[in-house]
Amino acid sequence: MTKPNDNPTVRVFVLQPTSGVPIYRQLIDQVRRMVLSGQLPPGTEMPSVRDVAEEYTVNPTTISKAYSLLELEGLLQRNRGKPMTVAALRRRHGAVTNRLKELEPQIDSLVLAAHQLDLQASDLIDLIERKMQEDP
Amino acid sequence: MNTVVSAANLSKSIGAKSILRDISMEVTSGHVVGILGKNGAGKTTLLEVLLGFSPPTSGSSSVFGNDSLRLPVHSKQRIGFVPQRDELINEITGAQQLSLIGSLSHRWNGALIERLVASWEIPLNTRIKDLSGGERQKLSTILALGHEPQLLVLDEPASSLDPIARRLFLREILDIAADEARTVLFSTHIVSDLERVANRVVIVREGHIAWAGELDTLKETVVRLHVDARHALPAAFGLDHVIRQQVAGARASIVASHWHPNLKEELEQRLDAQISVEQMGLEDIFVELHS
Numbered sequence: 001m002t003k004p005n006d007n008p009t010v011r012v013f014v015l016q017p018t019s020g021v022p023i024y025r026q027l028i029d030q031v032r033r034m035v036l037s038g039q040l041p042p043g044t045e046m047p048s049v050r051d052v053a054e055e056y057t058v059n060p061t062t063i064s065k066a067y068s069l070l071e072l073e074g075l076l077q078r079n080r081g082k083p084m085t086v087a088a089l090r091r092r093h094g095a096v097t098n099r100l101k102e103l104e105p106q107i108d109s110l111v112l113a114a115h116q117l118d119l120q121a122s123d124l125i126d127l128i129e130r131k132m133q134e135d136p
Numbered sequence: 137m138n139t140v141v142s143a144a145n146l147s148k149s150i151g152a153k154s155i156l157r158d159i160s161m162e163v164t165s166g167h168v169v170g171i172l173g174k175n176g177a178g179k180t181t182l183l184e185v186l187l188g189f190s191p192p193t194s195g196s197s198s199v200f201g202n203d204s205l206r207l208p209v210h211s212k213q214r215i216g217f218v219p220q221r222d223e224l225i226n227e228i229t230g231a232q233q234l235s236l237i238g239s240l241s242h243r244w245n246g247a248l249i250e251r252l253v254a255s256w257e258i259p260l261n262t263r264i265k266d267l268s269g270g271e272r273q274k275l276s277t278i279l280a281l282g283h284e285p286q287l288l289v290l291d292e293p294a295s296s297l298d299p300i301a302r303r304l305f306l307r308e309i310l311d312i313a314a315d316e317a318r319t320v321l322f323s324t325h326i327v328s329d330l331e332r333v334a335n336r337v338v339i340v341r342e343g344h345i346a347w348a349g350e351l352d353t354l355k356e357t358v359v360r361l362h363v364d365a366r367h368a369l370p371a372a373f374g375l376d377h378v379i380r381q382q383v384a385g386a387r388a389s390i391v392a393s394h395w396h397p398n399l400k401e402e403l404e405q406r407l408d409a410q411i412s413v414e415q416m417g418l419e420d421i422f423v424e425l426h427s
Contacts, residue, residue, distance in 0.1 A: 017331040020359075020415030022352035050314055057306050059168055060314055061335040062352060112362065112412040 007083070009040070010047035015056045023058050027066040029102070035075050035086055036099050044086040046076060138165045140287055140319045141186055145195035148178075148185055155181045156192070157344040163336075165286075166316035168309065170334030170351075171323040172422060178343040179323035180220060183291050186321075187217060199287065213242050216285030220292045222276035226265035230258055230275050234282075241283040252278050256304055269296040277305065288312060290322040294329060302329065309333050327419045337418075339425060346425050347393075351418070358421045359395045363388040365409035375403065380427050391416075391424045 013030050015023055034040040049067060053060035067084060070076040077087040114124055141163040148156040155178050163169050173179045184190040186197050188204035197204040200211045224233055234253075238244040253260060256274045264272065273296045280288065288309075294302045310333055312318050324330055330337060330351075337354060339347040347354060358379070363369065365386040373381070377394040386409075395413070404411050416424070 018328055018417045018419070020355055020417050020420070022355045024352055025356075053310055053314070054307065057303060057310065058332050059310065059335045059351075061167075065352070108412055109414075112364070112410070115364070 007045060007047040007051065009044065010051050010055045012039075013052070013056070015058060017056075017058055022062065023056075024062040024066040024069070027052075027063065028069055031066070031070055032073075032075060033102055036102065040086050042086050042088040045082075046084040046086070048083060139163070139201070140165050141197070141199050141321060143186060143195065143197040146182075146185055146192045146197055147194045148181055148190070149193045155343055156185065157342075159195070159340075159343075159345055161338060161345065161348060163319060163321055165319050166313075167336050168313045168320040168334045169322070169336045169338060170330035171321070171338045171340055172327065172330055172418075173323070173325065173340035174426065175325060177340045179340055180291055182340065183289055183321070183323055187215065187289060213283065214286040216280035216283065216288045218277050218280045218288075218290040218293055220295075222272050224264045224272060224276060224279075227263065229261050229263055230267070231260040233264060233275065234260070234279065237279050238282060243283050245282055245284055248284070249278060249282050252281065252308070256301060270298060270301060273297060274301065274305075281308070286318055288318070288320045288322075290320070292324055293322055295324075295326065306333050327417075327422060331418050339422065341426060354421060355415060355418070357395050358391070358393045358416060358424070360414040360416055360420075360424075361388075361390040361392060361395075361403075362412045362414060363390065363407060363409045364411070365407050367408060369407060369409070373403075373407070375399075379424050391427075 012034070013027060015026055017023060019026065021029075031040065046067070047055070049060050049064045052058075052063045067076060071078055071084070074087055076084050078084055110124070114121075139162055141161075143159055143161050146156055146159040147154070159182065171179050171182065181190070185192050186204060187199065188197075188207055191205055199207060200214065202208060202211050225236075228236070230253075234249060238246070238249075252258075256278070258271055258274050258278070259267070264275070267275065273294070277290070277293060280290075294305050297305060306329060309320055309322075312320055313333065313335075320333075322334075334351055336349065337347070337351045338345055347358075365388075368385050369383050369388050371383060373388075373390070375390065375392060377392050379391040379393060381388060381390040397413075400411055400413060403409075
């Protein structure tokens with residue numbers, strides 16, 4: 001059944017079913033990044049599994065798997081009879097090295113493509129700096 | 137989790153032609169299972185044998201714990217089936233067909249039917265022979281949902297639906313999937329539908345199961361490796377479960393199953409190479425499994 005999802009957090013994710021990355025993995029990566037960067041501050045109510053599944057028309061099992069793994073990781077907290085929330089972090093922001101680690105898969109594929117295109121590290125760094133200034 | 141459908145060493149031949157070969161599988165409640173295969177891979181026959189419409193040549197299958205060929209009425213009442221070719225009556229209207237099936241069913245959720253007829257925009261007062269292919273398919277699907285089956289089986293659903301109707305249809309399947317006591321089993325060659333709604337997948341190739349398991353696991357364990365070595369690579373890598381490999385000098389592209397991220401470092405050291413792991417969408421995986 002379609003009904004409007006009243007928790008706006010349900011719309012912040014980008015889930016692509018046709019990607020080679022399983023949907024639960026996409027959701028974990030995004031929640032993790034948003035929590036580490038403070039975009040989803042501690043205490044934020046997460047949309048229910050069913051609302052996420054409905055919003056993106058995807059199987060609820062993969063969403064509930066993501067939530068369970070995020071709970072195990074200590075990023076989300078399950079609350080009796082209430083929506084899950086973003087857990088209070090030991091440190092609000094992860095250390096830079098931790099946050100960088102989140103980007104390693106993307107960096108790996110970027111580096112590989114750069115090698116294939118015969119680009120230097122300095123070319124890449126220039127471009128990344130420019131892009132990061134463009135986007136908030 | 138209860139076993140809803142189970143098959144043990146099912147084979148089926150018609151004359152000299154082998155349609156299904158040694159199929160064993162299990163479907164547990166609460167799952168949405170997609171059977172994926174090329175045209176002619178045996179998907180329809182598999183569904184028909186599982187439901188007992190057609191006897192296997194050898195092996196056996198069961199639904200709700202009862203032999204498929206001897207399903208008691210109370211088991212049949214818990215099944216909804218949407219065949220690939222609908223069994224609607226051409227000379228009557230949609231409304232008449234609905235009330236006919238409704239009157240024959242032991243239970244019938246009129247409110248659900250009303251909601252679906254409205255949201256799927258099915259003209260009920262038109263004679264069925266004048267409906268479009270998509271409208272027929274929608275009506276035929278609704279007929280299988282009215283008695284709220286515990287097991288819904290669909291053979292190539294949504295194949296004639298436009299993208300909007302298809303999305304509405306998928307939402308309904310997900311609504312059923314949210315109920316852990318209900319189970320959906322469907323065959324398709326439309327990979328993108330399966331990727332959205334199924335959590336388990338059975339890939340059928342030439343009548344036997346090429347892969348079965350969780351969709352997430354399939355995507356995590358079947359990968360394409362791009363190998364960039366410092367020296368020319370040997371023809372054989374000593375990597376198990378290679379589906380396809382192309383080696384050209386110091387570069388190679390390999391599609392492998394049973395992959396695990398821990399394998400990367402060991403392989404990089406052994407080959408003195410950099411390896412990038414490409415995760416593949418279901419369509420690519422499906423194509424590679426047929427190569």
